[in-house]
Amino acid sequence: MFDVAKIRADFPILAREVNGQPLTYLDNGASAQKPQVVIDAITQAYTSEYANVHRGLHFLSNLATDKYENVRQVVAKFLNAGHEDEIIFTSGTTEGINLVSYGWGAEHLCPGDEIVLSVLEHHANIVPWHFLRDRQGVVLKWVDCAPDGSLDPQAVIDAIGPKTKLVAITQMSNVTGTRVDVKTICHAARARGVATLVDGSQGAVHGPVDVQDMGCDFYPITGHKLYGPSGSGAIYIRAERQAEMRPFLGGGDMIDTVTRDSVSYAKPPLKFEAGTPGIVQTIGMGVALDYLMQIGMENIAAYEAELAAYATAKLQNLNWLNVQGTAPGKGAIFSFTMEGAHPHDISTVLDKKGVAVRAGSHCAMPLMQHLGVTATCRASLAMYNTTDEIDRLVDALELCREFFG
Template identity: 75%
Template sequence: MYDINKIRADFPILSRQVNGQPLTYLDNGASAQKPQVVIDTVTRAYAEEYSNVHRGLHFLSNLATEKYEAVRGTVTRFLNAGSESEIIFNSGTTQGINLVSYAWAAPRMQAGDEIVLSTLEHHANIVPWHFLRERQGVVLKWVDPEPDGSLDPQKLLDAITDRTRLIAITQCSNVFGTVVDVKTICSEARRRGVPVLVDGSQGAVHLPVDVQDIGCDFYAITGHKLYGPSGSGAIYIRSERQAEMQPFFGGGDMINDVTKECVTYAAPPLKFEAGTPGIVQTIGLGAALEYLMDLGMKNIAAHEATLASYATERLAGLNWVNVQGTAPGKAAIFSLTMEGAAHAHDISTILDKKGIAVRAGHHCAKPLMAHLGVSATARASFGLYNTKDEVDRLVEGLELCHRLLV
C-alpha cells in the first residue's frame, strides 16, 4: 500500500512553511528533496564513519570503503546491470556523459562522423557532443519531437547512416515529461552496430529501469534527482564499451602501477574513478536508492501516473494555460505558458508567494525552447511525495497569476 502520509513524513522539509504558506514543492525535475534516512546516513558517515576509501588499512578506512563499495551493488540492483564493474561512480549525469564523450567517443570519431540526438535533450546531453563538433568536425543530427511532444523512434532510426557512431537520447524529457521508447531504439540500433547512450536523469526517477532489457550501452543517473545528495551519481557502461575506453581523469585510485617511464591502469570500474571520490555523497545515494526500491519503483510510477492524470484534467480547465507537451504516458512534468504578457518568471514569483515552488526558465533545453518558439516556461514537476491537494494548490495559484498578469 502506498501510504502518502507516511511517505511525506519521511521528508522533514515538507512540514515547513514558505512565505507563511505550507510548502508545495513542485521543482523535483531540478532537484528532489531528501528523506530522513538519507539525511541520517550522510550525518552518520561524517560524524562516525568518515575516512578516505581504498587506501587505508585502519578501521575507519575499511569501514568507509565497505560502505562506499556496497553502493555499487545497490546501483547494480537498481539498474539491473550485469555486473558491479559496469557501474562507475561520478558527480552526476553531466560528468558521466562527459566521460563517454572524452574517453569513448573522442578517440573513435573523425570529421564527418555523426551523432544522432533529439531536440528534447538537456544541455548535459548536448554540450559534450558540441565539443566533438567544434574540435573534431563531428556532425550532430537532430530529430524533432511530434506536435504533442512525443518522439517517434522510427524517425530517430531513420537518421542513422553509415557515418553514425552514436545515438544519445533521453529516456524522459525534463521539459515535456515525454517517455521515449528507448528499448526499441536500442534494439534496432544494436542490429545496425550503433551504440546508444541513454540519459536517465529523469527516466530513473519516474520509471523502473532495467538496462539489460533496454539494451543500451551507456545509462547515466544523477543522485540529487533521485532523492539523494547533490554531487552524487553513476553511469552504467556495458563491459564491451569499457574495453574500448581509455581513462579520462588521471590520478590516484585509477592506477595499477606508476613509474617514471609508464603507468598501468586498474581494472574497471576504478580505471575511470580517479582521485578521492564523493565518499559521503555516494553513501547517501545508496541510502536513497534503497529507499526507492523499498517503496517499489512500480508503485512510485503508479502514484505519479495518477497525479499526472489528475493534473492534466485540472489544467485542461484553464483555457488560458498552454501545456507544452501532451504525449500519452508522459511523466508528471508540466511546462506551462500563459496567454497574454505573463512571463514564466512572473508566474514563478507569484506562485512562490503562495508557497508553491516551480521552475521558470529554459530548463537547460534551449534547442527545445527554440523549437517551441518560446523563451521560457514555468515547470511544475511532481515527485513521489506530491498529492492531488498540491495539484489543486497549483491550479489556484495559476488562477491568481491570471488575475494579476493577464
C-alpha cells in the same frame, strides 16, 4: 499499498511553511528533497565513520570503503546491470556523459562520423557532443519531436546512417515529460553496430529501469534527482564498451603502476574513478536508492501516473494556460506559459503562495526554440506530491491570471 502520507512523513522539509503558506514543492525535476534516512546516513558518515576509501588499512578506512563499495551493488540492482563492475561512480549525469564523450567518443569518432540526438535533450546530453563537433569534426544529426512533444522512435532509427557511431537520447524529457521508447531505439541501433547512450536523469526517477532489457551501452543517473545528495551519481557502461575506453581523468586510485616513463591503469571500474571520490555523497545515494526500491519503483510509477492524470485534467480547465507537451503516457512534468506574464513573474507570484516551480529554459534551449518559446514555468511532480498540492498550484495560477489580467 502506496501510502503517500507515510512517505511525506519521511521528508522533514515538506512540513515547513514558505511565505506563511504550506510548502508545495513542485521543482523535483531540478532536484528532489531528501528523506530522513538519507540525512541520517550522511550525518552518521561524517560524525562517526568518515575516512578516505581504498588506500587505508585502519578501521575507519575499511568501514568507509565497505559502505562506499556496497553502493556499487545497490546501483547495479537498481538498474539491473549485469555486473557491479559496470557501474562507475560520478558526480551526476553531466559528468557521466562527459566521461563517455572524452573516454569513448574522442577515441572512436573521426571527422564526418555522426551522433544522432533528439531535440528533447538536456544541455548535458548536447554540449559534450558539441565538444566533439568542434574538436574532431563530428556531425550532429537532430530528430525533431511532434507538436505534442512525442518522439517517434522510428524517426530516430531512420536517422541512423552508415556514418552514425552513436545515438544519444533521453528517456524522459525534463521539459515536457515525454517518455521515449528507448528500448526500440537501442535494439535497432545495436543491430546496426551503433552505440547508444540513454540519459536516465529523469527516467530513472519515475519508474523501474532494466539496462539489460533496454539494450543500451551507456546509462547515466543523477543522485540528487533520486532523493539522494547533490554531487552523487553513476553511469552504467556495458563491459564491452568499457574495454574500448580510455580514462577521462588521471590521478590517484585509477592506476596500477606509475613510473617516470609509463602508466598502467587499474581495471574498471576504478580505471574511470580518479582521485578521492564523493564518499559520503555516494553512500547517501545508495541509501536513497535502497529507500526507493523498498517502496517499489512500479508503485511509484503507478502513483505518479494518477497524479499526472489529475494534473492534466486540472490544467486543461485553464483555457488561458498554454501547456507545452501533451504526449500520450507523458510523465508528471508540466511546462506552461501564460499570455501577458513572463514565466519568471508567474514563478514569483506562485512562490508567494508557497508553490515552488522552476522558470527558464530548463537547460533545453534547442527544445525551447522548437516549441517557439523563450522560457516556460515548469511544475515537476514527485512521489510525495498530492492532489491537494496540484489544487494549490491551480489556485495560485488563477490568482496569477487575475493579477496579470
